[in-house]
Amino acid sequence: MRNTRWIYKNIPNLLSNLNIDRDILNLLYNRDIRDEEKIYKFINTSLDNIHSPLLLKDMDIAIERILQAKKNKEEVWIYGDYDVDGITSTSLCYLALSEIGITPRYYIPLRDEGYGLNKEAMDYIKSQGGKVIITVDCGISAHPEIEYANSLGLEIIVTDHHEINNGNPPAYAVINPKREDNQFPFKYMAGVGTAFMLIYALFDRLEKKEELYKYLDIVAIGTVADIVPLLEENRIFTKFGMEQLNKSHWLGISMLIKKIFEDYKTKKFNTYDIGFIIAPIFNAAGRLEDAKRAVELFIEKDHRVCSEIINELLNNNAERKEIQEMILERALFKIENEKLFEDSVLVVAEEGFHHGVIGIVASKILDRYYKPTIIMEIKPDEGIATASCRSIEGFNMIEALNTMKELFVKYGGHAGAAGFSINIENIDEFSKRINEYAKENIPESSLIKPVKLDITIPAYKISYDFIDKISLLEPFGFGNPSPLFALNNCEISGVRPIGKEKNHTMFNVRKDNLEIRNCVWFSSDDVFNEIASISHADIAFKLKLETFKDRYMYKMYVEDMQLPRKEENIYERYNSLYNTVFPIETVIYTRKKLENSDLKLVYHGYEVDVTLNRNYLTTLDNQTAYLLLEMRKNYGYNFKVSIKDIILKEENYNVHLVIDRDYEFVSYSLKQGELFRDIKNFLLGDFNYNSVQKNILISVFKEKKNTLAIIEKGRGINTVIQTIGLYYKSLEEKVLLITDEVPSKKTLSCVDIADDFQEGYSFYIVGKKIDFSILKNKKSLIFSSENIEVEGFSKIEDSYTIPENIIFMEEGLISKKNIFSNILPITTRKNILASLNKYSVLYCSKDILLYL
Numbered sequence: 001m002r003n004t005r006w007i008y009k010n011i012p013n014l015l016s017n018l019n020i021d022r023d024i025l026n027l028l029y030n031r032d033i034r035d036e037e038k039i040y041k042f043i044n045t046s047l048d049n050i051h052s053p054l055l056l057k058d059m060d061i062a063i064e065r066i067l068q069a070k071k072n073k074e075e076v077w078i079y080g081d082y083d084v085d086g087i088t089s090t091s092l093c094y095l096a097l098s099e100i101g102i103t104p105r106y107y108i109p110l111r112d113e114g115y116g117l118n119k120e121a122m123d124y125i126k127s128q129g130g131k132v133i134i135t136v137d138c139g140i141s142a143h144p145e146i147e148y149a150n151s152l153g154l155e156i157i158v159t160d161h162h163e164i165n166n167g168n169p170p171a172y173a174v175i176n177p178k179r180e181d182n183q184f185p186f187k188y189m190a191g192v193g194t195a196f197m198l199i200y201a202l203f204d205r206l207e208k209k210e211e212l213y214k215y216l217d218i219v220a221i222g223t224v225a226d227i228v229p230l231l232e233e234n235r236i237f238t239k240f241g242m243e244q245l246n247k248s249h250w251l252g253i254s255m256l257i258k259k260i261f262e263d264y265k266t267k268k269f270n271t272y273d274i275g276f277i278i279a280p281i282f283n284a285a286g287r288l289e290d291a292k293r294a295v296e297l298f299i300e301k302d303h304r305v306c307s308e309i310i311n312e313l314l315n316n317n318a319e320r321k322e323i324q325e326m327i328l329e330r331a332l333f334k335i336e337n338e339k340l341f342e343d344s345v346l347v348v349a350e351e352g353f354h355h356g357v358i359g360i361v362a363s364k365i366l367d368r369y370y371k372p373t374i375i376m377e378i379k380p381d382e383g384i385a386t387a388s389c390r391s392i393e394g395f396n397m398i399e400a401l402n403t404m405k406e407l408f409v410k411y412g413g414h415a416g417a418a419g420f421s422i423n424i425e426n427i428d429e430f431s432k433r434i435n436e437y438a439k440e441n442i443p444e445s446s447l448i449k450p451v452k453l454d455i456t457i458p459a460y461k462i463s464y465d466f467i468d469k470i471s472l473l474e475p476f477g478f479g480n481p482s483p484l485f486a487l488n489n490c491e492i493s494g495v496r497p498i499g500k501e502k503n504h505t506m507f508n509v510r511k512d513n514l515e516i517r518n519c520v521w522f523s524s525d526d527v528f529n530e531i532a533s534i535s536h537a538d539i540a541f542k543l544k545l546e547t548f549k550d551r552y553m554y555k556m557y558v559e560d561m562q563l564p565r566k567e568e569n570i571y572e573r574y575n576s577l578y579n580t581v582f583p584i585e586t587v588i589y590t591r592k593k594l595e596n597s598d599l600k601l602v603y604h605g606y607e608v609d610v611t612l613n614r615n616y617l618t619t620l621d622n623q624t625a626y627l628l629l630e631m632r633k634n635y636g637y638n639f640k641v642s643i644k645d646i647i648l649k650e651e652n653y654n655v656h657l658v659i660d661r662d663y664e665f666v667s668y669s670l671k672q673g674e675l676f677r678d679i680k681n682f683l684l685g686d687f688n689y690n691s692v693q694k695n696i697l698i699s700v701f702k703e704k705k706n707t708l709a710i711i712e713k714g715r716g717i718n719t720v721i722q723t724i725g726l727y728y729k730s731l732e733e734k735v736l737l738i739t740d741e742v743p744s745k746k747t748l749s750c751v752d753i754a755d756d757f758q759e760g761y762s763f764y765i766v767g768k769k770i771d772f773s774i775l776k777n778k779k780s781l782i783f784s785s786e787n788i789e790v791e792g793f794s795k796i797e798d799s800y801t802i803p804e805n806i807i808f809m810e811e812g813l814i815s816k817k818n819i820f821s822n823i824l825p826i827t828t829r830k831n832i833l834a835s836l837n838k839y840s841v842l843y844c845s846k847d848i849l850l851y852l
Contacts, residue, residue, distance in 0.1 A: 001505040001530055001562050005369070006540065008456070008486070021469050021581045026455050027483050031231075044471045045239055047213060053197040053204070055184035058173040062157045065132065065172060065199045072101050074131040078106040081137045081191070084279045084292035086778060088222030089136035089159075089195040091298030092215055095250070096199040098299075100206060105130070108115065108291045108323065117145035132172075134198075135159060137191025140176055143169045159194045161228075186232040188479075192222030193237055214249040216241035218298065220503065224271050225279035229479020238475045252297035252306045256281070259310055273478040284317040292603045308547040324357040328364055328752035331375060341369055344447075345436035347431040349376035349385055355803045358387040359388035364413040365788040366390045370449040372438065374395065384409055385427060393444030395438065404433050451540050451560045454763070456486040458576050459511035460630075462554050463499055463623035467545045487511060487556075488538045489564045495532045497525070505531055513606070513621050537561045550587055550649035554623075558687040571814035571823065577630055578823040579733070583660035585644065586624045590617060590653045599657070603629060610657070618756060628659070634825035636685045638662040663749035665726050668753050676701075679726045683719055686830060690851060696720050698795055701727070708793035709783040711776060714849040715798055717783050718747055721765055724781065725750030733762035740768050800852045803836060822850075 009030055018036055021041075028034070041049065053059050066526050069076050076097060080090035089105050093826070097104045105128070116138040123146065125133060132155050139146070139158035146156050148170045156171040161178065168174040172225060175198060177189045178486055189197070196219045203212045220241025223234050230238055246264045248254040257264050260277060267273075285294040297309040309322040331348045334342050340348070353361075359376040372395050376385040391397040396415040411420030422430060432463045456468075477481040491510040494517075498506045503525040506551065509516045519541070524531070531537075540560040546553045588610060599617070602609040608625040610617045619625070631637045640662040647654040667678040680689065689697065693716050699707040701733070711717050725747070727772050735751040736758060737743065743753060751765065757774050762779040772782065772790045782790055789795070806820075813819055820832050820842055833851055836842070 003448055003453050004560050004562070005445070006453060006486070006560070006562065006565075007450045007691070007787070016276040016823050019226065019581055021466070023455055023457060023461070023473065023509060023576070024465070024578045027470070030329060031473075031480060033741075040734045042235075047235055047236060047240060048202070050233055050236055051184055051186070053184075053201040056175050056177065056194075056197060057179050057182050058175050059198065059201050062159075062173040062175055062198060063205055064135075065155065065203070066097075066191075067155060068100070070100065070133045074130045075129045076102050077125050077128075077130045078104055079121070079125075079133050079135045079138065080106060080108045080291075080295075081115060082108055082110070082285075082392050084225035084282045085191040085222045086137040087282050087285075087291050087294045088218050088225075088298070089192040091295050092192060092195055092218045092222075093136060094295070094299050095146055095218075096202070096215060099211070100202060106292075106295060108295065109804045110290060115475075117142040117149070119145055119148050122149045122152060122154060126154060130154060132157065136195045137161070139171065140164055140169065140174070141166065144734060145169050150447075152190060157196055159191070161189055161191050161194045161400075188231070189233055189351075190223045190226040190228045191227070192219050192226070194520070195234060195390075196237065213240065214244070217244040217248050217253060218250070221274055221278060221694065224274040224475075227275075227478045228642045230271070230475055231479050233474065235480065238271065242271075242274070242475060245273075250298060252300050252309065254308045255303070256297065256313075259314075259544075271475045274479070277762035280320070281313050281317045284320040285313055320357060323354050324440050326362055327353050327375075328356060328361050331361055331365060332368075335369070340454050341371075343371075343435050344442055345372045345374065345434050347374045347376070347427075347429050347434065349378055349431075349831070351378045351380060354698065355386050355388075358386075359390070359419075362388045362390040366805050368802055371447065372400075372442075374434070376422070376427065378427075379809065380424070384421050384423055387420050387422065389413065389420070391416050391418075392446060393450065395442050400434060400437050400441070403821045404430065407433075423801055427837070452484060453540055454483045454567075456488060456572070458573055459487060459490075459514040459516070460623045461576075462487075462514075462516055462543060462553055462556065463621065464545065464586050465624070466553070467543050467554065469772070470543065470584060473544075482542050484540055484542060486538060486540055486566075488566045489536055489568055490766060491541055492531070492534060492537055495528075499529060501525075505535060505558075507531065512626065514626055514715065516554060516556055519556040519558055521561070521729045524558075527561075528692045531561065534563065535563050538564050538566060541777050550651035550654065552587055555609055569814060571819060573741075574634070574823045575814055577627075577634065582622070582626065583658045584627070586621060586637065586657050586659065587613065588620065588655045588657060590655060591652050592617070593653065594643065594646060594655065599641045599643065601634065601639055601641050602630070602660075624659070626736045635778065636826060638664075640664075658660075661744050661745065665729070665750075667730055675727065675730060676723075679723055679730075682726070683722055685826060687826075689719070689852070690716055691800065692716070693720050693723075694794065695796050696781065698724060699796055703794070704779075705794040706775065707781050708788070708790050709782055710785070710787055710795065712785050712798065712849075714846045716850050717802075718744065720781075721785075722750045724763060724765060728762050731762075734760075735763045735765060737763065738763040738766045738768060739769060800849070802852065803842075805837070805839050806844050806848060808846065808848075810845060813843060813845055819843045819845075820848050821845040822847040 018039060030040055033039055040227050078090050078093045080086040090108060093118050094104050094106055104342045107125060109121060134157045138160055140160040140162050143166060150170060151155050158169060158171045158174045160176050164176060164178055175194060176188045177184055177194060199211055203209050212384040216237055220236045223237050226665055228234055245257055246267060260266055282294040285291050293309060293312065297306060300306050330350060334348050335346060340346055346369060355377045358377055362373045370392060372391045374387050374389045378385045397418045398415060401411050401418055401420060407426045409421040413419055424779060431780045460838065470483060492507055494508040496506055498504045503523055505524045505528055506518055509519050539558055541556040541558045544555045544557060546555050596615055600611045606629055608620045610620060628639055631798055639659055642658050643655060644658045645656040665682050669674055669675045669678050688708050692711055696707060696709050699705050721737060728735045729750065737751045737753045737756060740755055757770060764775055764778050766782045782793060813821060818839055818841060
């Protein structure tokens with residue numbers, strides 16, 4: 001297998017009052033989203049969560065100047081960049097300024113002009129009558145160019161997002177989320193996001209805010225393409241922008257989407273669609289031709305012209321792909337032929353490499369060899385080579401270049417990516433020195449590619465419900481990566497090569513008698529023979545929900561495989577099973593038009609059927625059936641099913657089902673003793689009430705006393721509450737629970753709840769401090785963990801003995817062998833309790849207190 005190291009993230013035992021799957025909580029924890037307010041805000045993303053643009057320094061100055069230019073009919077220019085961020089920023093500002101009555105012009109330099117402002121462009125804009133220039137995605141480091149523009153009488157409003165290394169330039173206004181004097185809380189917007197905040201402020205000032213959000217599809221394209229973290233504002237822009245792509249307000253985008261996506265009407269767009277399909281089309285214009293052509297598509301209103309531009313851009317992108325593949329093949333041939341892969345840093349320099357794509361090629365080679373990679377285009381006519389550098393974790397590329405800066409004509413960048421120009425005669429010296437530096441500064445462990453796993457999941461979680469819940473965390477991208485899961489010790493079968501070049505691998509995976517078919521590992525031809533020779537493996541993968549003939553398919557996209565290394569831990573499986581959060585959802589398929597939702601679940605063997613009016617309708621998918629059957633067997637749970645939605649497709653009806661715990665208690669007993677037996681069996685199954693529970697229930701029912709119970713948390717007061725509630729409910733009477741805590745759904749099915757006394761109930765249960773005198777003539781139970789006295793109430797104090805062989809643990813419990821916890825199946829718990837004194841040591845959660 002490949003030379004990789006798997007890193008399992010340390011997952012704490014998370015608890016939350018939010019009804020959220022624990023594995024989803026773990027994914028959020030890995031993204032540093034940990035308190036309930038942040039979790040709620042992240043999952044319930046809203047446009048209202050965008051912070052005020054006026055929290056950005058100089059925003060008020062900038063909008064006043066733009067409105068002055070509008071009033072005085074001054075010529076406003078937008079100065080952008082030739083990448084997708086610059087293209088979308090320019091297009092956004094052009095369209096928005098046009099909407100508010102300004103007729104702007106724009107300037108984007110050719111790639112040969114270099115990045116950012118240049119004096120020749122300032123001269124040109126001045127000669128064209130320009131007065132105000134709004135920079136987008138550039139300008140923060142253009143101190144001399146802005147000083148020159150000032151000397152020409154041009155006024156510059158900078159909107160940029162790059163690092164501020166030399167202070168703010170001498171512009172009229174400088175808007176940058178990285179300014180330290182901002183009150184705006186998020187620093188990492190793209191250039192297009194920063195430009196959008198300018199437009200936001202303008203539209204808000206002109207009372208046109210409701211017309212603002214139609215620009216978000218443009219913002220989403222630029223944000224994803226610029227690989228900024230998809231958190232906070234970036235996540236909002238991207239999430240709502242992608243939702244607009246198949247109904248874009250802009251003709252050019254709309255026509256392009258229809259051209260490249262056959263299912264554009266129903267498609268749910270994701271960041272892959274933008275980053276790897278849409279954005280490269282615009283990027284190709286700036287890499288090979290003139291980026292202004294891409295801007296024209298965004299702003300054009302003529303169908304014929306849009307069609308011409310789209311064809312031109314698609315041809316450019318096809319040419320870019322061909323050039324990129326040619327350069328990649330030549331670079332790989334040189335690396336293999338000259339055994340450059342033995343070097344610490346891969347340096348490939350040749351004539352004919354196109355500077356517009358060498359960065360992409362460097363990234364692809366790094367992915368293959370996992371070594372810092374530098375690709376150079378040699379330009380013999382100019383006597384120089386231009387380079388693109390990509391690095392791995394643990395090797396700071398810019399620090400390496402800093403140690404030999406005398407070799408370069410110019411250079412720049414950061415830890416992971418950099419670029420430079422170098423005289424041709426210095427290339428060999430550079431290659432020698434960068435490798436010597438790397439040998440001294442790259443630890444051996446850093447040359448082993450890390451595979452960072454979010455969580456290990458059981459096979460039954462590869463389901464509609466879990467993948468649907470994962471979608472709450474979208475959009476995924478840089479800063480919020482698509483979750484990477486592990487499924488350990490799986491059976492592998494049906495291994496076969498696929499793809500035009502047979503360079504991908506497809507196989508089936510089986511675990512816990514559940515099979516996931518047609519799993520795909522892209523670009524895995526280098527390890528195909530090893531995959532075909534093994535029967536079991538640990539798999540690192542991403543999950544995706546796809547459709548085929550209007551049915552959902554659960555797909556595993558493999559990132560890496562290794563021979564089984566992690567020992568199976570049955571307790572981890574029980575922990576995941578026991579902590580399943582209900583309700584869950586699944587989808588069934590039928591050609592019957594359902595008239596009502598009187599559905600029932602019928603269990604038999606390894607399957608769960610869905611019946612309608614006692615007639616068979618269909619069978620649940622294997623993953624959902626496995627989960628329900630295991631929970632019935634291990635924990636005695638019952639379930640109910642209802643219809644959430646029915647969607648008519650061409651092939652069938654997609655019936656979205658909600659499956660929840662069923663807490664309905666039914667007893668036909670007429671005698672009180674038999675009724676209590678039924679209640680006990682419903683609540684506890686084969687277990688019995690513990691001593692304090694029995695004493696409380698005897699006091700309440702047999703002795704008919706108002707009772708005060710001094711009982712600590714974990715000793716089963718909830719079961720007492722449920723018993724009393726079900727008893728009175730069977731008599732068609734009601735019980736009120738007075739508490740500040742949020743009860744379980746099971747308790748809520750038995751009693752009503754309030755935070756203070758209310759008249760009209762047959763029995764009162766009180767778990768907080770109130771005026772107890774109002775209970776004087778009411779049937780009631782007070783419970784408290786503190787030792788209190790209440791006049792007129794019979795007091796019961798709990799007492800129990802903890803066996804000496806019990807050791808209490810919470811964290812790390814499932815790593816032990818002899819454990820007791822409610823995560824264990826009923827039969828296992830019964831067997832442990834029956835032979836408690838036979839254990840020399842028993843590691844327990846607080847659950848054991850319930851049974852003492």
